[in-house]
Amino acid sequence: MHISWKKLAIALAILPFVVVLAAWIGFFNVGASSGHWKITEWFLHFAMRSAVRTYALAVDVPEALPRHAIQPAAGHFARGCAICHGAPGEPRSPVVTRMLPQPPDLAGTVGEWTDAQLFRLVKHGVRFTGMPAWPAQERDDEVWAMVAFLRELPSMDEATYRDLAYGERLAPPAGVAGILRQALADCARCHGEDGLGxxxxxxxxxxxxxxxLLESLRAYAAGGRASGMMSLPAIAAGSHLWPDLARHFAALPTTDPDGGGDPALVRRGKEIAGRGVKAASVPACLGCHGRQDRSPLYPSIAGQPERYIEAQLGLFRAGKRGGTRFGHLMANAAKGLTNEDIRALAAYFSLPAASSATGVQ
Ligand code: HEC
Ligand code: HEC
Ligand code: HEC
Incomplete structure (x- = not known):
């Protein structure tokens, strides 16, 4: 059969109008109940897998997954992911299994992806499927924590998952009103009843x-401090409870001194804390983080976990930490720090006595 080029050109030119007309009269069934045509389903999956594979090539994979952070990742998974994907001992809801496409049970599918591909999926989500992007795009460290958790998922039993995601549910503290108790029970999943983490x-x-504490909760909820893991519980608790939550945790007793750490590293950390690093314009940390005369908006950092301090200093230095309206002071202070400085400062400040009058010898 002879097709004239002219007729073909006309057909191609009117095709878009035919498609729009078909959409306008409601020809395309957008209902999820009947599923996709086989060819549509094949094409969408093929396109999704290929795109994830290609974009994952540009992902910088850390030397080791941050296994030390799988607890808060599990805690976040329980509220932010399990609703669609299920979790050990928590099958997916029948509502979700009628989504198109259906969110898979991840324990069965994560093995098909590399770490870089999982990172890509969790950070950016998947268009047209309901799979959301990570709420704080600045926080690659949080996404990697989630990847570390997903890697453990296939072999994780229900008891381990429940412990990581919910902790032991102790009796709520006495003398606390009902609604505040519920909020505190949520905080305790990651921060512990004692607020020690x-x-x-x-x-x-x-x-x-x-x-x-109060200003930090505000900053998480408003996005001034980026964290996918903390914005969810801060917003869920509700702004009316933030003052009570802050008061509750501020009043709890702090850790017992435990000491430890590499002495040489601690000594170097102490030196920077007290004198700063002139050549790199790093100020003395104790100017703001010492015990006396400091503004109540300057947090106490002595006795914080080493890994936490290290991570926060890294974020400040990269300009990704954000914070309260005083957060910029820290961004300035952290700009000139080397990785070695950060390790030394973390070792020093993780000692509970770090900013007491006597300090660490
Ligand atoms: C509103 C529902 C929903 C939520 C919430 C959700 N997902 Fe998904 N997720 C999906 C859907 C739907 C897919 C399937 C996408 C596809 O097949 O193209 C998916 C796919 C994935 C995949 C790829 C798995 C595979 O084998 O195809 C990973 C990994 C994943 N999600 C992790 C997460 C994590 C981690 C969270 C929480 C931070 C999360 N998801 C939250 C709906 C959701
Ligand atoms: C899913 C785990 C999880 C839950 C639940 C959770 N937190 Fe957090 N919280 C974290 C993590 C992780 C951080 C550190 C986040 C960051 O890097 O900024 C944090 C940080 C904080 C900070 C900032 C502390 C500082 O030193 O800067 C406050 C305040 C806080 N949480 C309060 C709460 C309160 C109050 C609740 C309950 C309403 C709560 N959190 C529930 C995991 C959690
Ligand atoms: C000019 C005052 C100032 C100086 C100097 C300063 N800080 Fe800070 N620092 C702050 C303020 C204010 C915050 C709270 C930021 C926010 O979240 O709004 C903070 C927060 C931090 C945090 C995060 C605490 C948490 O719980 O999340 C760490 C860690 C920290 N500082 C370490 C240091 C170190 C190490 C030095 C020295 C190199 C230093 N700071 C110097 C004012 C200062």
């Missing part, structure tokens, strides 16, 4: 300045 990735809230 359930692992090295979690800051100590116990004994922290009340004003700083």
């Amino acid at each position: 359930r692992g090295p990735a979690i800051p100590v809230l116990a004994g922290q300045s009340e004003a700083y």
Whole structure:
């Protein structure tokens, strides 16, 4: 059969109008109940897998996954992911299994992806599927923590998952009103009932300045301090409870001194804390983080977990930490720090006595 080029050109030119007309009269069934045509389904999956594979080539994979941070990742998974993907001992809801495409049970599928591909999926989500992007795009460290958690998922039993994601549910503290108790129970999943934190990735809230805690909750909820893991519980608790939550944690007793750490590193950290690094314009940390005369909005950092301090200083230096309206002071202070300085400062400040009058010898 002979097709004239002219007729073909006309057909191609009117095709878009035919498609728009078909959409306008409602020809395309957008209902999820009947599923996709086989060819559509094949094409969408093929396109999704290829795109993830290609874009993952540009992902910088860390030497080791941050296994020390899987507890808060599990805690976040329970509220932010399990609703669609299920979790050990928590099957997916029948509502979700009628989504198109269906969110897979990740324990069965994560093995098909490399670490870089999982990072790409969790950080950016998947268009047209309901799979959301990570809420804080600045926080690659949080996304890697989630990847570390996903890697453990296939072999994780229900008891381990429940412990990581929820902790032991102790009786709520006495003398606390009902609604505040519920909010505190949520905080305790990651921060512990004692506010000391359930692992090295979690800051100590116990004994922290009340004003700083309150302003930090505000900053998480408003996005001034980027964290996918903290924005969710801060917003869920509700702004009316933030002052009570801050007061509660500020009043709890702090850690017992435990000492430890490499002495040479601690000594170097102490030196920077007291004198700064002139050549790199790093100010003396104790000018602001010492005990006396400091603004209530300058947090106490002595006794925070080493890994947490290290991570926060890295974020400040990269300009990704954000914070309260005083956050820029720290961004300036951290600009000139080397990785070695950061390790030394973390070793020093993780000692509870770091900013007391006597300091660490
Ligand atoms: C609103 C529902 C929803 C939520 C919430 C959700 N996802 Fe998904 N997710 C999906 C859907 C749907 C897909 C399937 C995408 C596809 O097949 O193209 C998916 C796919 C994935 C995949 C790729 C798995 C595979 O084998 O195809 C990973 C990994 C993943 N999600 C992780 C997460 C993590 C981690 C969270 C929480 C931070 C999360 N998801 C939150 C709906 C959701
Ligand atoms: C899913 C785990 C999780 C839950 C639940 C959670 N937090 Fe957090 N919280 C974190 C992590 C992780 C950080 C550190 C985040 C960062 O890097 O900024 C944090 C940080 C904080 C900070 C900042 C402390 C500092 O030293 O800067 C405050 C304040 C806080 N949380 C309060 C709360 C309160 C109050 C609740 C309950 C309403 C709560 N959190 C629930 C994981 C959690
Ligand atoms: C000019 C005052 C100032 C100086 C100097 C300063 N800081 Fe800070 N620092 C702050 C303020 C203010 C915050 C709270 C930022 C926010 O979240 O709004 C902070 C926060 C921090 C945090 C995060 C605490 C947490 O719980 O998340 C760490 C860690 C820290 N500083 C370490 C240091 C170190 C190490 C030095 C020295 C190199 C230093 N700071 C010097 C004012 C200062």
